[in-house]
Amino acid sequence: MLSGRTDASTTAGTDTRTSEPQIELVGVRKVFADRGNGRGAEVVAVHGADLTVFDGELFAILGPSGSGKTTVLRMIAGFDEPTAGTIRLGGTDVVGVPARLRDVNTVFQDYALFPHMTVAENVEYGLKVKGVSRSERRTRTAEVLELVRLADFGPRRPTQLSGGQRQRVALARALVGRPRVLLLDEPLGALDLKLREQMQVELKAIQREIGITFVIVTHDQDEALTLCDRLAVFNDGRIEQVGAAREVYEHPANRFVADFVGTSNVFDGDDARALIGRSGSFSVRPENIAVLPADDVGAAGMRTVEATVAEVIYSGATTRVAAITAPGVTLTATVLSASATWARDLDHGTRITLAWPENAVHDLST
Numbered sequence: 001m002l003s004g005r006t007d008a009s010t011t012a013g014t015d016t017r018t019s020e021p022q023i024e025l026v027g028v029r030k031v032f033a034d035r036g037n038g039r040g041a042e043v044v045a046v047h048g049a050d051l052t053v054f055d056g057e058l059f060a061i062l063g064p065s066g067s068g069k070t071t072v073l074r075m076i077a078g079f080d081e082p083t084a085g086t087i088r089l090g091g092t093d094v095v096g097v098p099a100r101l102r103d104v105n106t107v108f109q110d111y112a113l114f115p116h117m118t119v120a121e122n123v124e125y126g127l128k129v130k131g132v133s134r135s136e137r138r139t140r141t142a143e144v145l146e147l148v149r150l151a152d153f154g155p156r157r158p159t160q161l162s163g164g165q166r167q168r169v170a171l172a173r174a175l176v177g178r179p180r181v182l183l184l185d186e187p188l189g190a191l192d193l194k195l196r197e198q199m200q201v202e203l204k205a206i207q208r209e210i211g212i213t214f215v216i217v218t219h220d221q222d223e224a225l226t227l228c229d230r231l232a233v234f235n236d237g238r239i240e241q242v243g244a245a246r247e248v249y250e251h252p253a254n255r256f257v258a259d260f261v262g263t264s265n266v267f268d269g270d271d272a273r274a275l276i277g278r279s280g281s282f283s284v285r286p287e288n289i290a291v292l293p294a295d296d297v298g299a300a301g302m303r304t305v306e307a308t309v310a311e312v313i314y315s316g317a318t319t320r321v322a323a324i325t326a327p328g329v330t331l332t333a334t335v336l337s338a339s340a341t342w343a344r345d346l347d348h349g350t351r352i353t354l355a356w357p358e359n360a361v362h363d364l365s366t
């Protein structure tokens with residue numbers, strides 16, 4: 001299993017080489033008694049995870065539904081305890097420490113706001129419970145509403161807000177207590193795509209401004225790549241890869257990551273031998289494959305293969321071309337619609353050449 005430190009030197013954004021570990025998971029395992037079948041079977045939700053998130057990082061946990069993301073977050077927050085292993089926050093072992101005593105706050109997807117309270121009352125509620133003075137509550141609530149760009153919304157009721165605004169109130173509510181770490185479980189899941197993309201940018205700006213550690217759980221690979229400094233890719237309770245967004249995208253550690261993070265052409269066995277003359281398991285990103293006219297030999301250093309177009313899928317900015325290569329392996333290429341005017345005439349059955357640079361081929365077996 002990979003540890004979070006392996007690629008710290010390649011991290012973009014936060015410089016993890018100079019910051020301290022903020023969250024450390026060492027051999028964390030979580031087994032649930034299965035509620036469903038009544039036969040006492042167990043569900044291993046997390047199989048011994050090792051992970052380090054550094055202070056000030058915007059870290060994403062990415063994986064399909066049921067891969068153990070929420071369970072990991074709940075154990076960091078203290079809502080669940082690991083079956084085995086250690087969790088440290090700011091260097092201190094927190095296993096057994098109640099959630100309210102951990103310097104962590106959580107934003108869930110179904111961020112229920114109190115409907116009978118105003119926005120400001122919702123935000124300051126946690127401070128009130130802690131006995132923070134009225135004037136201090138006022139100041140801090142105003143500050144945090146300003147941060148999430150809702151300065152004038154304090155007197156409103158949650159029902160008078162849009163989905164995106166309610167989401168920002170939930171964020172303000174979680175930040176007002178000034179935690180060291182903010183955990184966000186699919187926080188944008190309820191928003192439509194446009195708003196989601198806008199909130200991704202805003203979340204990132206807010207995290208940069210306050211500089212605390214954010215761990216954001218998502219099943220959306222675009223969201224993870226857009227938002228994070230580094231990410232961990234989860235699959236079936238295991239961490240498949242940890243790295244900077246670019247690192248994970250450009251150098252997927254295995255077939256699962258290549259498939260799940262972006263789309264990729266993955267081939268192995270006879271297909272690999274036929275296509276590139278090598279044994280093993282390989283991936284090539286569609287955007288690294290050029291679509292050329294049939295008689296084009298490609299630039300020097302490019303590997304080329306003859307192919308026949310199977311399908312052309314226009315999707316606005318890009319066009320996806322699926323083609324069956326002479327060795328019989330189907331490859332998908334993505335071309336920018338604007339830059340490939342001749343590609344407009346491509347159709348099922350058109351003879352083409354596919355070309356890619358040697359270094360676009362990633363060996364998944366190493």
Ligand code: ADP
Binds near residue numbers: 043
């Ligand atoms: P994710 O957030 O990635 O969708 P979860 O962490 O919620 O995944 O769940 C991981 C696995 O653990 C799933 O198989 C899920 O059914 C199981 N699981 C989660 N919580 C419980 C629980 N309280 N009792 C039994 N099984 C659970």
Ligand code: MG
Binds near residue numbers: 069070071
């Ligand atoms: Mg979940």
